[in-house]
Amino acid sequence: MTQQQKDRSEHLLKVEELKKYYPVRGGFFRRKIGDVKAVDNISLDLKRGETFGLVGESGCGKSTAGRTITRLFKPTEGKIFFEGKDITNLRGTQLRNLRQDIQMVFQDPYASLNPKMMVGSIVSEPLVNYGKGSESKLKDEVMNLLTRVGLPEDAYYKYPHEFSGGQRQRIGIARALALKPKLIVADEPVSALDVSVQSQVLNLLKELQDEFDLTLLFIAHDLSVVKHMSDRIGVMYLGNLVEVADADDLYRDPKHPYTQALISAIPQPDPRNKSERIILSGDVPSPQNPPVGCPFHPRCPKVMPECSGKKPQLKEVNKEHRVSCLLYE
Ligand SMILES: Nc1ncnc2c1ncn2[C@@H]1O[C@H](COP(=O)(O)OP(=O)(O)OP(=O)(O)O)[C@@H](O)[C@H]1O
Numbered sequence: 001m002t003q004q005q006k007d008r009s010e011h012l013l014k015v016e017e018l019k020k021y022y023p024v025r026g027g028f029f030r031r032k033i034g035d036v037k038a039v040d041n042i043s044l045d046l047k048r049g050e051t052f053g054l055v056g057e058s059g060c061g062k063s064t065a066g067r068t069i070t071r072l073f074k075p076t077e078g079k080i081f082f083e084g085k086d087i088t089n090l091r092g093t094q095l096r097n098l099r100q101d102i103q104m105v106f107q108d109p110y111a112s113l114n115p116k117m118m119v120g121s122i123v124s125e126p127l128v129n130y131g132k133g134s135e136s137k138l139k140d141e142v143m144n145l146l147t148r149v150g151l152p153e154d155a156y157y158k159y160p161h162e163f164s165g166g167q168r169q170r171i172g173i174a175r176a177l178a179l180k181p182k183l184i185v186a187d188e189p190v191s192a193l194d195v196s197v198q199s200q201v202l203n204l205l206k207e208l209q210d211e212f213d214l215t216l217l218f219i220a221h222d223l224s225v226v227k228h229m230s231d232r233i234g235v236m237y238l239g240n241l242v243e244v245a246d247a248d249d250l251y252r253d254p255k256h257p258y259t260q261a262l263i264s265a266i267p268q269p270d271p272r273n274k275s276e277r278i279i280l281s282g283d284v285p286s287p288q289n290p291p292v293g294c295p296f297h298p299r300c301p302k303v304m305p306e307c308s309g310k311k312p313q314l315k316e317v318n319k320e321h322r323v324s325c326l327l328y329e
């Protein structure tokens with residue numbers, strides 16, 4: 001086995017230089033006139049059992065990355081390995097089988113649950129689809145799942161609209177768990193919920209992770225949410241992963257000027273700890289026409305002349321701490 005093959009099989013998931021572009025069409029014939037480079041270059045690996053937090057501002061490509069990694073979307077370029085196996089171009093039955101191991105939890109628990117289906121059917125549907133027994137036999141299992149995520153047993157006979165946002169997200173989580181997946185990609189699972197119920201749902205996810213031996217890719221735009229959940233964190237900017245580090249490391253010693261700005265914006269509960277807030281100038285450029293060189297350079301407070309020429313690569317600066325910035329090359 002080569003070192004590269006070994007790396008791939010040691011991680012539950014390994015993503016190499018992933019790109020996902022959406023075509024832009026225009027004109028009378030709706031010809032392709034360009035690309036939205038929603039994910040322009042992402043390399044990351046997930047260790048078994050860890051929680052990896054993926055953060056970045058709205059529109060930076062987090063959801064696209066999540067859906068491409070889970071193969072809900074077809075990648076434009078790059079490679080994805082799951083348990084050492086190349087899943088980049090899986091189709092048909094093989095892709096269907098992969099779905100048992102990789103599940104998603106979505107941001108809006110109302111839009112992602114079929115309003116016409118009883119909760120019992122919503123949660124058992126994946127089990128039925130994959131022929132894991134008849135609906136009646138599965139009832140006990142689904143009841144167990146419902147109680148496990150903190151819902152009353154009679155939830156089985158109710159409809160999504162009869163529940164609050166937090167409870168609906170619990171239904172979504174029970175459904176995602178039904179097939180006992182190995183990886184769950186949770187795309188902003190608490191962003192749509194009241195602050196008061198956010199931490200309850202986050203705690204539930206943490207508990208379930210231990211109990212079900214899950215690996216979690218946790219997507220959020222809010223660094224403070226990710227901090228408490230994640231073992232490691234990846235920061236995205238305009239379709240690129242700009243920094244990856246252990247959660248503590250990232251907070252204590254952020255390397256990328258963008259990460260430094262994000263962290264300086266987190267409110268400090270203790271006013272004596274106040275540090276200078278870094279205000280970024282300008283807006284995030286369009287992913288249809290990203291800047292040449294470093295994608296962050298037009299807004300970067302530490303920009304250097306060479307930043308508009310050369311695109312930096314993600315490089316290790318400390319053990320397990322990688323950053324893509326010419327300041328460190
Ligand atoms: N189906 C699509 N077709 C064309 N462009 C798209 C499509 N979906 C997303 N985009 C664009 O791709 C970019 C990345 O979008 P994405 O939804 O992945 O970002 P995000 O980080 O999840 O944002 P948010 O925090 O708002 O959820 C955005 O510029 C978005 O407008």
Ligand SMILES: [Mg+2]
Binds near residue numbers: 062063064187
């Ligand atoms: Mg999103």
